[in-house]
Amino acid sequence: MPNYDAGHYFLSSLIPIQAGQIQENSLEQGPIDQDPLQEIPSRKPPLRRRIASPRQSQQPISHLHALREILAVLPRQNAALDPSRAGRDRGATASEAATAPFSRDLRTHFCRLVVIDDLTFVGRQHQDPIITTLRRQNPVIPKPVDHLPCAFLALILEFDAPDGSRQALRDYLHDLWEVMAEELTEIFQHCVGFDPARPAESFLRQVLDGQLETTFSFNDYYWQDKSPLLNQWPRVRRPPLIVAAIAIPLLFWLGPAGGLRWLLLGLSLLALLFWCYRRILKVGMEPFPAAPRSDLRSLLKGLYLQRKFIDFMIANQGVSAETLQAEFLQFVHDHQPRSVAAPTQPPGSIPA
Amino acid sequence: MHRKLDLADIQGNILHAYGRTGFPLARCILLHVNQGRAAEARLFLDDLRHRVTTAALWRSRHTENLPPDAITAPKPDVAINVAFTFPGLIALGVPVRTLRGMPDEFQEGMLRRAPILRDVHDPHQPITQLWDPVWVAELEDQRHCVHVLITLYANASPEQFDSPRAALDASYQQLANQCGEDRGMKILRGHRGPGDTYQDMAVLAEPFKEHFGFSDSIGDPVFAGQYADEQRMQKVVRGQGKLTANQEWVPLATGEFLLGYADEAQEIPGAAMPNDFSRNGSFMAYRKMHQNVQAFDDYINHKAELYARIHSLDQEEARETLRAKMVGRWSDGIPLMHAPTYGQWQAERAALAAMPPGERELYQGRMLREFHYGDDPDGSRCPFSSHLRRSNPRDMLDPTTLQPGRGEAKKATSVLNNRRRILRRGLPYGQSGPGISDQEEHGLLMLVICASLFRQFEFIQQQWLQYGLDFDAGNDTCPLVGNHDDRSKFVIETAAGSGKPPFICDQMPQFVEVRGGAYFFIPSMTALRLIAQGLVDPT
Numbered sequence: 109m110p111n112y113d114a115g116h117y118f119l120s121s122l123i124p125i126q127a128g129q130i131q132e133n134s135l136e137q138g139p140i141d142q143d144p145l146q147e148i149p150s151r152k153p154p155l156r157r158r159i160a161s162p163r164q165s166q167q168p169i170s171h172l173h174a175l176r177e178i179l180a181v182l183p184r185q186n187a188a189l190d191p192s193r194a195g196r197d198r199g200a201t202a203s204e205a206a207t208a209p210f211s212r213d214l215r216t217h218f219c220r221l222v223v224i225d226d227l228t229f230v231g232r233q234h235q236d237p238i239i240t241t242l243r244r245q246n247p248v249i250p251k252p253v254d255h256l257p258c259a260f261l262a263l264i265l266e267f268d269a270p271d272g273s274r275q276a277l278r279d280y281l282h283d284l285w286e287v288m289a290e291e292l293t294e295i296f297q298h299c300v301g302f303d304p305a306r307p308a309e310s311f312l313r314q315v316l317d318g319q320l321e322t323t324f325s326f327n328d329y330y331w332q333d334k335s336p337l338l339n340q341w342p343r344v345r346r347p348p349l350i351v352a353a354i355a356i357p358l359l360f361w362l363g364p365a366g367g368l369r370w371l372l373l374g375l376s377l378l379a380l381l382f383w384c385y386r387r388i389l390k391v392g393m394e395p396f397p398a399a400p401r402s403d404l405r406s407l408l409k410g411l412y413l414q415r416k417f418i419d420f421m422i423a424n425q426g427v428s429a430e431t432l433q434a435e436f437l438q439f440v441h442d443h444q445p446r447s448v449a450a451p452t453q454p455p456g457s458i459p460a
Numbered sequence: 461m462h463r464k465l466d467l468a469d470i471q472g473n474i475l476h477a478y479g480r481t482g483f484p485l486a487r488c489i490l491l492h493v494n495q496g497r498a499a500e501a502r503l504f505l506d507d508l509r510h511r512v513t514t515a516a517l518w519r520s521r522h523t524e525n526l527p528p529d530a531i532t533a534p535k536p537d538v539a540i541n542v543a544f545t546f547p548g549l550i551a552l553g554v555p556v557r558t559l560r561g562m563p564d565e566f567q568e569g570m571l572r573r574a575p576i577l578r579d580v581h582d583p584h585q586p587i588t589q590l591w592d593p594v595w596v597a598e599l600e601d602q603r604h605c606v607h608v609l610i611t612l613y614a615n616a617s618p619e620q621f622d623s624p625r626a627a628l629d630a631s632y633q634q635l636a637n638q639c640g641e642d643r644g645m646k647i648l649r650g651h652r653g654p655g656d657t658y659q660d661m662a663v664l665a666e667p668f669k670e671h672f673g674f675s676d677s678i679g680d681p682v683f684a685g686q687y688a689d690e691q692r693m694q695k696v697v698r699g700q701g702k703l704t705a706n707q708e709w710v711p712l713a714t715g716e717f718l719l720g721y722a723d724e725a726q727e728i729p730g731a732a733m734p735n736d737f738s739r740n741g742s743f744m745a746y747r748k749m750h751q752n753v754q755a756f757d758d759y760i761n762h763k764a765e766l767y768a769r770i771h772s773l774d775q776e777e778a779r780e781t782l783r784a785k786m787v788g789r790w791s792d793g794i795p796l797m798h799a800p801t802y803g804q805w806q807a808e809r810a811a812l813a814a815m816p817p818g819e820r821e822l823y824q825g826r827m828l829r830e831f832h833y834g835d836d837p838d839g840s841r842c843p844f845s846s847h848l849r850r851s852n853p854r855d856m857l858d859p860t861t862l863q864p865g866r867g868e869a870k871k872a873t874s875v876l877n878n879r880r881r882i883l884r885r886g887l888p889y890g891q892s893g894p895g896i897s898d899q900e901e902h903g904l905l906m907l908v909i910c911a912s913l914f915r916q917f918e919f920i921q922q923q924w925l926q927y928g929l930d931f932d933a934g935n936d937t938c939p940l941v942g943n944h945d946d947r948s949k950f951v952i953e954t955a956a957g958s959g960k961p962p963f964i965c966d967q968m969p970q971f972v973e974v975r976g977g978a979y980f981f982i983p984s985m986t987a988l989r990l991i992a993q994g995l996v997d998p999t
Contacts (some may be wrong), residue, residue, distance in 0.1 A: 399920045424948065426770045 111322050112272025115398025116217065118325035119265040123319040124258050124300040125175060125223070130160055130169040133219040155294045171298040172223070178294050183208045204285055212287035212458025213267075214405055220264040221295070226256050261299055263315060266326075268403040272395065274316075281312050294308065329402035347387075348380045349439040404455065405448045416443050430431060465515075465685040465714070469985045470740045471515040473541040474717065475686060476576055477677060479887045482612035483539055484663035485624045486887055487632055487655075488746070488905070490648040491608040491639065493551035494554030500644030501552060505542070505992035507638075508610075513539040514985060517688065523936065525689055536633040539613040543980035545569060547598075548607030552991055555999040561732035562981070565914040568980045569660060571595065578926045579974040581943040593747065594978035609746065609980050611907075612634065632658065634765030638963075643921060652899040652975070653890065658741065661746065661887040661905045671751045671892040671902050672971075673681060673939075677792035678853065679829050681881040683718075684711040688730050692755055699829030703855050703874040709830070715885055716911055718742055723911060724878045728799055732999040740985025742909050743886075745917045749941070749973040750903040753892040755969045763965055771960060777802045782965075786939045786954045795848070797831040799839040834858075834872045840955035844931040847940040850924045857930060880924075882916050883909040903975070936955055944968040 111118055122312050155178065185208050210219045240247045269276040285292060285308050296302045303310035326369050359373055401410065420439050424432055445449060453459065467475070478486070493501040507859055526532070544552070546567045549559060552676075565573060569585070574580055580587050588596045597604035612631050614624035621947075629860040636657075639647050652660045670676040682700040687693040698709045702724075704867030715723030719731045733736035760782050768778035776847070782788045782803050788797075790805050799805040812820055833849065833856035836842055849856065857871035890902030910916035926943060928936040937943055939950035950965040984993060990996045 195779075418949070418964075419962075422964050425964065426766050 110325060112269065112395050113278075113325050114327050114329055114330055114396040115193065115264075115268060116325075116329075116404055117267050117269035117272060117277060117280065118322040118327075119263065119267070119315075120322045121263045121315045122224070122260045122320060123263065123296070123314050123318040125261055126171040126298055127258050128298055129170050130174070131168055131173075139308075155290055172221070175261065176223060176300040178291075179223070182291065185458060186211060186454065191238075208456040209288040209291040211454075214285050214404070214455060215268040215283070216269070217266040217404055217407075218264075219266075222262040222264070224256070224260045224262055226259070227254055229253055258300075260318075263296070277316070277319075278312065279313055285311060309311045328397075329397055329399045329407075348384050352377075352380060405452070408455060409445075409448050409452045412451065413443060413445055415453075415459065463685075464688065465718070466740060467515040467517065467688075470515040470718065471541050471982050471984070472515045472539055472906070473613075473885055474742050474982060475515040475679065476757050477883075477885050478539050478613040479885070480677060481670070482535070482615060482617045483624075484667075485614040485628055486661045487612045487628055488659040488661070489612070489632065489635065489657070490601065490606050491645040492605060492648050493548065493607045494641065494643070495603065497644045498553045499994075500552060502992050502994055504638055504644045505858075505988065506541070507543060509985065509992055511540050511983065512542055512988065520667060525691070528866050535615055535617065537615050537627045539611075539615070540631070540913040541611045541982070543609045543611075543982045544991070545606050545978050545980055546609075547605050549981065549991070551605075551607050554586050554991060554996050555998055556734050558734070558737055558996050560999075561730065561840070563736075563743075563912065563914060565918060566979050566981065570745065573918070574974075577921050579977075580648050581874045581970050581973055589975065589978065590975065592650060592652045592976040594648050595978065596862075597648070597650055604650075606648060606978050608645065609744075609978075615869070631990055647734070647995065659665055659889065659905065661889040664888050670888050670904050671890075672756055673784075674787055674789065674791050675902075676720075676888075677884060678783070678789070678793050680883055681717070683716060684714045686711065691716050699831065702878045703832060703873060707871070707872050712878060712881060716822050716879065716881060716916070718803075719911055721837075729912070733884045734801075734996070737983075737987045737990060737996055737998075739986070741987055742911060742982045743913050744980045744982050745906075745908040745913055745977065746980060747886075747906040747908065747977040748889075748903065749906055750973045750975045751892070752898040752969065752971050752973070753896070753902065754898045756971045758972075759969060760863070766953075767963055770963065773802070780805075782866055784954075786841050786846060786950065786965075788846035793828050795828065796842040796846070797829055797836060798827055811937070832856075832872070832874075838956065839953035843952050844949070845928060845933045845939060845950055847934055848932060848939050852881070853921060853924070853930070880916055880919055881910070882920065885909060903972070939965065939968065939971075944970050945951065 179207075210216050235245075235247055237247065249424070267280050269280060289307070292311055293302075293307050296307075296314055297304070299314055301310060301314045301317070355376055356373065359369060364372070401407070416439070420435070424435050427435070474476070513536050514533075516533045517530070519532045520535070521687060546559070546562060546569060549562075559567075570577070570579075571591075574587055580590060581991045582590070588599065594604075598606065606820065612628055612632075615623040637881040647657050649656050651657070653659065663668070668675055668677060679700050682693070682697045687696065693711065697711055701709045701711045704710055713722055713724045713726075715721035715728060716941040718739075719741045720728065720735060722728050764778040764782050766777055767773070767777050767782055771778065773781065773782075780790065784796055784805075789795050790799065792809070794808055795803055812824060815823060828953050832854050833842065839845075839849075844856075853969055854877055855872040855874050856874040858874070860872050885907040886905045888903070888906050890900065892900070896902070908917045924931075925938040925941055928934050933951065934952070935947075936949055942948070946967065948966070948968050950968065952963040952965070954960045954962050987996075
């Protein structure tokens with residue numbers, strides 16, 4: 109199943125963006141400010157205004173514009189971990205929004221949000237002058253040009269999942285909503301089908317309704333260099349061979365004579381071929397097995413260990429075997445290579 | 461079949477490395493076209509262009525094979541060449557329609573692309589402090605914007621002139637007399653070093669060494685049409701051209717270095733119109749690179765102690781080996797691919813010294829240049845991250861090279877490297893040595909020539925020297941010229957089964973710092989005439 113491979117779910121979803129404009133002050137309000145000193149809880153302004161443009165526009169703005177603005181300022185990595193990048197992303201200046209929202213869920217490997225305006229028109233279709241003339245068509249009149257009915261938001265996600273079922277996807281989206289409801293509201297309120305009264309359910313519905321089959325998934329962590337089909341080739345090959353080895357001699361010895369024998373032989377060969385074809389397709393749809401330790405938490409730990417081990421190597425160049433062993437035991441004690449939980453590299457950062 | 465190049469239409473500095481052909485002293489002058497005086501500036505150029513040195517053949521031992529009626533030029537006392545920045549072309553009145561055909565990186569210029577090139581090695585220092593004032597003054601005042609570069613190389617062959625220094629001074633003075641605030645152009649001030657109004661460079665006392673003590677400018681790309689003499693071409697192309705699937709060395713496409721010719725993509729790339737404006741021209745990156753000689757020597761001496769201990773070498777052996785591993789060549793230029801260990805290097809030197817001179821020259825030429833990395837798939841001879849391997853990876857990026865045991869390494873070609881080659885012109889500047897501090901002015905003035913600064917120079921600088929992914933080195937930068945911070949390192953691979961762990965150089969200080977530079981267009985003689993006469997017509 110192409111949506112799921114080697115332990116990872118590859119989600120592609122196209123969600124239509126609302127056409128037209130909106131008065132900014134009618135947009136969804138931000139979350140309730142939980143400041144205990146305030147007697148009456150107030151509402152924060154929406155995220156986009158907090159991290160992008162604090163001034164509220166008096167003009168109507170288009171959904172597309174507002175959506176692009178929030179996407180542009182959404183933090184893409186956790187700035188605090190990399191001081192040399194601090195302040196480069198405008199979003200990083202507001203401390204409350206300085207964490208990359210997709211890093212809050214420890215299953216998400218990659219996420220990409222892209223606005224697709226329309227199909228690209230690359231010129232008129234070529235028309236064969238002879239065929240056009242024979243069909244009595246007028247070549248001067250251009251052929252119709254395809255357009256998308258509206259702009260779409262493409263949501264591309266890769267995350268750890270137990271299997272490729274619809275339920276696995278629902279569970280993940282549910283967890284994602286738990287950790288980044290505010291950002292998701294800010295984004296998906298500009299898409300068709302968002303319901304402010306039931307935001308979580310409508311978000312789930314929007315993504316599921318827009319899901320396309322991911323036919324060209326990109327996985328970095330294959331570990332078997334043969335596909336399951338090749339691995340299972342003996343299993344695929346053996347049954348038809350056995351059937352053929354028994355059926356063909358039987359037909360010749362016991363079956364009817366003459367043309368009917370050949371007909372039966374031909375039919376049974378066809379049936380065998382069809383069976384093989386179905387079998388190959390079925391095996392081909394099976395996902396690759398998940399590579400060991402290819403979930404995000406293990407990968408983060410792997411990166412962490414790699415960095416620490418280089419430091420360890422540099423610090424212990426040329427030491428005696430005894431010291432090296434003692435230092436390595438200390439290294440294992442300090443960095444717990446078998447523990448995925450901690451110490452590890454925090455998600456959403458690219459350390460130098 | 462290659463059409464012969466029109467040598468007299470091509471500026472001489474594109475085809476010749478003057479410093480190697482008897483011009484050991486040079487001076488770079490930067491000029492500004494004074495506002496409202498473009499016509500006067502063009503008159504100045506119209507006068508200058510008749511003195512500009514072209515690639516037309518000089519009478520030398522290489523022209524002896526030519527037919528007797530072949531026209532050759534006398535070797536000039538001072539080779540003069542001229543190039544323009546993008547604002548310079550605007551100031552001289554080149555039409556917008558021509559200018560818009562110029563490449564983006566040339567339009568933006570090196571100063572604005574410094575972040576891409578990672579030319580600011582210290583994030584706490586603004587570029588205005590790091591670079592020489594002459595290159596950054598335009599940020600304050602457009603009246604100091606660099607418009608024109610004139611390079612003067614003085615001939616030191618005894619039959620031509622007694623003193624190259626006097627010839628250089630005379631030539632400079634002649635130009636200076638024609639410039640000023642009230643003339644078409646003025647000479648810009650603000651070069652750090654002995655001359656405020658110019659940048660001098662010169663071959664060091666030990667010829668063709670740079671300040672760190674390595675032999676420099678050994679290899680340079682060879683392209684179709686570069687040498688009129690076919691025999692000579694056959695000789696120089698080995699190790700310097702491109703490597704084909706039958707393991708032959710053939711010249712690179714002319715269009716990689718000259719505009720208006722097909723390049724390695726087998727097409728003539730788009731260039732500024734009209735064609736005769738771009739054809740036979742090229743682009744140049746001027747880089748003033750300061751060398752922290754003291755810091756380099758101190759670091760090597762310090763690390764050599766540990767290296768000597770681990771690899772059971774004596775201090776001198778370890779020092780030379782570390783230096784060679786960083787660069788990819790021993791200090792006399794012999795490549796690690798030819799002599800991977802100190803012992804083999806010494807043996808090679810002894811063998812060379814014992815050869816008769818003619819044979820030595822031939823052998824040395826091949827040995828220094830003709831090698832490929834297919835023989836070293838694990839980097840145990842020449843480290844992946846060494847300067848030589850990064851700046852010209854030859855066949856090592858071919859996917860078949862890095863798969864030991866596949867038996868295909870020998871068939872690897874240089875195809876992924878062919879579009880990333882650069883001609884290197886330029887010379888060292890300043891003096892270094894014991895007792896001379898790194899605060900003094902010394903380094904290398906690098907003049908890089910290629911048809912696409914973006915595809916060739918900038919790619920090498922950004923992806924190969926300042927990043928390590930193509931060399932399986934992660935974020936590591938070039939140990940010699942890359943930016944170094946407290947996490948930078950350089951890994952020296954060892955052969956599997958040698959029983960030795962890889963050696964890691966860490967805490968490297970900054971060895972090379974960029975002190976200024978710009979992108980220039982080197983016009984053909986035709987284009988120079990069009991600019992000088994105000995006749996560029998893109999329609």
